Amino acid sequence: MKPIISGKAFVLGNDIDTDQIIPAAHLVYKLDDPEEKKNYGRYAFSGVPIERSGLPEGNIPFINEGNWKSEYTIVIGGKNFGCGSSREHAPFALQVAGIEAVIAEGYARIFYRNSIDGAFIAPFETAHQLLKEIRTGDDLELDTTKCIVKNITQKKEYQLNPLGDIEHILRGGGIFEYARASGMLQKK
């Protein structure tokens, strides 16, 4: 996790489940093959009904037809982001698509855990209803140390919740690196 994450916002609604993040038909590609895994980026958020994709207007594709990566860097969600299945392919697909952080009002447990233990993306929580404030395409700057997100386009800023206990796992680069650093696992 970088100290500062900056880029464009992609805004979604409440209860974005893992089938919307990466539909089940796409769970078959190799996760560790550099070429094949690009498919996860290509199909990220392809399960979101198009009228709810890229709020507030909607009808904005996350990835343009024929591309493998998204032009967006930070996803803004509402309540219960990542609910549904335990597929780690979900935070992985977002990472492959170029997403570095998600800011939501709350997360489903397994998605949250997967994001951290695999260090795929930084999942920040906030009490603000950002999906009503931030617009898809706004330029954002997220300070992961101070837990503040600035909306450069709208000249506003919001405080996010501290990461808490899991911060050292995320900053360390995931559960394996954390366990090695703390002596639980032998160094490679």
Add this chain to the structure above:
Amino acid sequence: MPMTITEKILAKHSGRSSVQPGDNVWIDVDVLMTHDVCGPGTFGIFKREFGNDAKVWDKEKLVVIPDHYIFTKDMHANRNIQILRDFAKEQDLPYYYDVGTPRYKGVCHVAMPEEGFTRPGEVLFGTDSHTCTAGAFGEFATGIGNTDAAFVLGTGKLWVKVPETMKFVFEGKMPKYLMAKDLILAVIGKIGVDGATYRAMDFCGSTIDSMTMEDRMTLCNMVIEAGGKNGICAPDKTTTDYVRARSNKQFECFYNDDDAKYHSVHRFNVNEIEPTVAKPHSPDNKAAVSEVAGTKLDRAYIGSCTGGKISDFIAAAEIMYGEKVKIDTFIVPATMDVASEIRKTKVKDKTVMQIFEEAGCRIGDSSCAACLGGPSDTFGRLNGAEVCISTTNRNFPGRMGSKNSQVYLASPYTVAASAVKGVITNPREFFN
């Protein structure tokens, strides 16, 4: 210190005399389960982190069950099964249930209890969110991702945050027209899809005491649909009889202390609960069947870890006996054992299978099938704008295939009654 069942199991497995909600603890794992969708990724991370020649921490504790994408021509899906097969061979795994052999089982969460892998007091992790089903046996069971599973494969341990427990007390004798599925849909409708996030959901009361293991599994299966970390039912004679018939391993039963602390307590009188559905596109979009009765349907689906057990098919057969279905009706037994029971078990003078065949249902092979959509050639998959009523557990947009389809979740009684009438139908009409 007074503790709940979940707290006691986590205390024991972390080597402490007590734990409290919010504690982060490292626990020892009794069983790890994985399947064809997440197994290949898990094994890949295991090798990346522990080396190509690494051996799993305890092969007696690893269960590998292909079940998701089985009967498909999709080449990538079939490659996933080959990866499981190779890993099982390389690691000499005793509990691998290969496709195309007599060992093949079907849906993991139904196969696990059948094979005796679910036992009171244990810790079970699985790379599938419905691993929580096994909480029905009085154990701590929850879903994890590939990275965590790979960590367990190498170390036999994982960190967890001890959850608070929400208590759901059901009192009264189950009315004939009601099923466990109606109860859990009523609970999720009440508390919402994030109403139990990070928490344990404990089911108790006189109704639960007289439930079969399969009914308790239906309740615990869907705790994840309320965001729950795990479901739990205190073990009793029903539990221990079931487990002892299938496993000779020692286990320990834990119970809630009288003065244990709960996040909240929710009470239900089952006589006040009506047959319930979840409308599209969320499991908490609750309605009484009577409120949506008459809704036009294109398809009915009976299957999955939630609604594809033998008791679910017996219930459906009670309704379909001597009737014809008016819409495409797909029957998918969760496991091979269930498929064989359907051919043997009778309702009145006919086998359940005969009843389905005479009613005009289409019967598929045991697997997850269209519960999660899957590759486009999956049996029962919704490939267009169909309206489907289903005994499965999720109805998010596109869950059963096309984003344009609509799914109503309901009990096997309600699904069977609706299949017979072609519109959403209250099963109470069949019990007069």
